Amino acid sequence: MEAQHHSLSTPSTPNNSSSSSRCAPPPDSDARIVVYFTSLRIVRRTYEDCRAVRMILRSLRVPVDERDLSMDAAFVAELHHLFGGVGELPRVFVGGRYVGGLEEIRQLHEAGELQKTVQGFPKVEPGVCDQCGGYRFVLCDKCNGSHKCFLGHKNGGFRNCSVCNENGLVRCSSCVTVSL
Ligand SMILES: [Zn+2]
Ligand SMILES: [Zn+2]
Numbered sequence: 001m002e003a004q005h006h007s008l009s010t011p012s013t014p015n016n017s018s019s020s021s022r023c024a025p026p027p028d029s030d031a032r033i034v035v036y037f038t039s040l041r042i043v044r045r046t047y048e049d050c051r052a053v054r055m056i057l058r059s060l061r062v063p064v065d066e067r068d069l070s071m072d073a074a075f076v077a078e079l080h081h082l083f084g085g086v087g088e089l090p091r092v093f094v095g096g097r098y099v100g101g102l103e104e105i106r107q108l109h110e111a112g113e114l115q116k117t118v119q120g121f122p123k124v125e126p127g128v129c130d131q132c133g134g135y136r137f138v139l140c141d142k143c144n145g146s147h148k149c150f151l152g153h154k155n156g157g158f159r160n161c162s163v164c165n166e167n168g169l170v171r172c173s174s175c176v177t178v179s180l
Helices: 017-022 044-058 073-083 102-110 113-117
Strands: 033-037 064-068 091-094 097-100 137-139 148-152 157-160 169-171
Touching: 033 044, 033 073, 044 064, 044 102, 064 073, 097 102, 102 113
Parallel strands: 033 064
Antiparallel strands: 033 091, 091 097, 137 169, 148 157
């Protein structure tokens, strides 16, 4: 008999974030913290929660992979894949496990649990990345940030650059790579 259901297609309940800790890990989320957030100020509370959660996570001095939804539509797609939608921001994964948003992180941090969880993670030196200035994205080399590549007149002139995202940005390699 065929399997009747696929566990991945089970919709997560957006109103109960603690129940979604079973969700699949996002890409490249081992031995680091991944935070999905927005740097846009459209909803003030969301913006401030995102800011606050990033401050807490940075204070841990372990790799924090900050995925700004307003910088790259690929991060929006990742959330759709993981949760079936963006839902509330921020969303934090620790070592590939979904933890929750600001409230969950704040509680774990105050209880000292967060520090314990990240103990095995590589340490990072505090300071601003000199390659991207802390933006975690750099302007694309290939198209100089225009997101258009000239192919020659025969091929119809311009085509979208395959290296960068829709904003002409690529992720900063020195922020993403974790050096021990
Ligand atoms: Zn490009
Ligand atoms: Zn950088």
